[in-house]
Ligand SMILES: C[S@@+](CC[C@H](N)C(=O)[O-])C[C@H]1O[C@@H](n2cnc3c(N)ncnc32)[C@H](O)[C@@H]1O
């Protein structure tokens with residue numbers, strides 16, 4: 001990807017088709033380490049704030065846009081019950097590891113999959129085990145991802161009882177046709193009822209909307225935006241669909257419905273439209289894709305608001321001295337240059353705990369502590385970064401040179417004590433994350449995209465942004481089944497995502 005110096009809006013020659021990834025990516029996978037020896041590697045002495053992520057990898061139905069680590073399950077299934085027992089055992093096992101208990105978490109996130117598939121009793125068991133084994137007294141924010149069909153009053157009550165403060169749910173779109181293509185089976189009435197009911201239990205509700213679907217028009221998107229605003233929640237998140245990690249079924253559905261991919265310049269048009277629509281409706285961005293309902297949006301000196309923050313992302317993704325501890329299959333623990341990923345397979349995760357009282361892990365070691373993370377992730381994603389939080393003397397001249405370039409091109413402003421994105425910088429924030437990454441990380445992302453591009457089941461739009469070309473499919477190839485074992489992430493930056501998504 002090349003920067004286009006001097007251009008007014010099209011600052012890069014193409015848009016990156018992935019939106020979130022683990023950072024740092026560089027490093028070699030190794031299976032030399034077991035659970036305890038892997039955690040012995042972690043130096044937590046400098047860690048300033050920590051997040052816990054708990055993965056619940058079961059869904060009642062599978063959405064065609066989603067390739068997260070999850071499988072089919074129904075409430076009350078024995079497999080889910082065994083998974084809950086294994087999770088509680090993992091809490092007990094890890095509570096004896098010094099690196100895990102040395103720093104109490106400030107945020108907790110229950111993601112999936114669909115944590116709301118758990119019964120109220122299972123929710124209470126998980127909560128009790130966490131409270132028994134960890135110091136949760138510093139937790140400021142505890143989020144749960146709900147799936148609408150499985151959301152009940154009894155479960156909301158149980159989540160609130162164990163300490164949950166925020167409810168998030170996947171809504172994706174109000175459009176009946178795209179809901180059909182996505183295999184979303186909850187009705188809109190159920191969705192509205194769930195949103196209202198969650199408001200009785202939690203101070204904060206948020207939901208996800210996807211856009212940039214094949215064939216989506218501006219007026220279809222405007223209708224989704226307005227209905228999202230009317231739902232009345234405190235925040236909402238808008239993600240462009242990352243089509244590189246969607247399923248073959250979605251692409252077959254698109255084709256059968258005669259829906260062609262949008263070009264990336266069309267998607268950029270939707271993003272710019274979204275931002276103007278939201279701002280004129282009383283919302284302001286609080287990170288790359290999340291909007292908060294404010295009484296006086298746009299009155300701050302920075303383009304991205306600081307009046308609301310999603311603590312999970314702020315505390316575990318933004319700086320070199322934040323870390324993450326994950327529990328459950330595929331969950332990631334990341335401290336400094338080490339990434340420790342739990343067994344990705346649900347069944348063998350449960351079996352190893354039942355039989356051997358341990359979790360198989362995969363360890364990745366980066367070249368060094370990612371001191372540049374504040375610039376690479378914190379600044380583009382959160383819209384500003386305090387200079388105090390960045391150890392400039394430990395950051396490569398190449399990255400600092402790229403930052404200067406972004407300032408010269410009007411995407412970043414130096415505000416004395418901080419760097420902040422301009423509106424133009426936010427428009428390209430994912431590209432900025434890529435552009436500011438070390439060369440090895442950029443190469444890994446390029447390879448990921450190239451590998452996905454060879455998959456004939458995928459049909460994505462034209463990515464180049466200069467010169468502006470007519471819309472249309474990038475390639476017309478026969479659709480073949482996708483590999484189902486890719487390790488990918490969604491747009492949310494949750495703690496179970498793997499390499500790039
Ligand atoms: C882990 S899902 C959890 C939400 C919950 N299970 C539900 O569906 O109600 C989190 C979010 O990731 C987003 N997501 C999943 N796949 C995506 C993709 N291919 N591109 C962009 N966002 C995606 C969706 O908006 C989804 O709501």
Ligand code: SF4
Nearest residue numbers: 059062063066112113
């Ligand atoms: S979007 Fe949510 S409910 Fe749908 S398959 Fe993914 S995790 Fe499950």
